[in-house]
Amino acid sequence: MxxxxxxxxxxxxxxxxxxxxxxxxxxxxxxxxxxxxxxxxxxxxxxxxxxxxxxxxxxxxxxxxxxxxxxxxxxxxxKASDVVQAIERDRDLTNAQRKALVEMYETFRKVTRSERKRG
The missing domain is CATH 1.10.260.40 (lambda repressor-like DNA-binding domains)
Known part of the structure; x- marks a missing residue:
């Protein structure tokens, strides 16, 4: 590869x-x-x-x-989206909070893409 x-x-x-x-x-x-x-x-x-x-x-x-x-x-x-980059830059969040927010965001995006394909 x-x-x-x-x-x-x-x-x-x-x-x-x-x-x-x-x-x-x-x-x-x-x-x-x-x-x-x-x-x-x-x-x-x-x-x-x-x-x-x-x-x-x-x-x-x-x-x-x-x-x-x-x-x-x-x-x-x-390349991370602008939203993910903003989450990663936010120093007021802990690593665990950043990870949770990114996971939720990516899940929302995945669901939305899936719904668009169906509809």
Whole structure:
């Protein structure tokens, strides 16, 4: 698959890539973050979503922010709508609130598109 057609990395894949770039073994990184090795493994394989606290700790030890990690995932995927970009920029919201708003917005859009196809 050519690079321009490759799907964007998920949050878990991005965390793994950043951890490997920092040359940190999984066990050591999990200990630094304060989580178990199996939990980190599940996050990196996209089997579990990290809590806001865990994502903040991961980002801190990767010398970035949770917002920057989420932003990297978003910018590597399809261009976000103006609404999603506004939600992502709003610093008065927590990461969990941003995620919930984006999920609701995307669900509303999906329902509307589906209704238009039917009608």
């Amino acid at each position: 050519p690079d321009d057609k490759k799907p964007p990395p998920t949050l878990g894949e991005l965390i793994r890539q950043q951890r490997e770039l920092a040359e940190l073994p999984m066990r050591q990184f999990a200990a630094m973050v304060g989580i178990s090795n199996p939990y980190l493994s599940q996050i990196e394989r996209n089997l579990r979503e990290p809590s806001e606290r865990v994502l903040d700790a991961i980002a801190e030890h990767l010398q970035t922010s949770a917002d920057a990690l989420i932003g990297q995932v978003r910018t590597r995927s399809d």
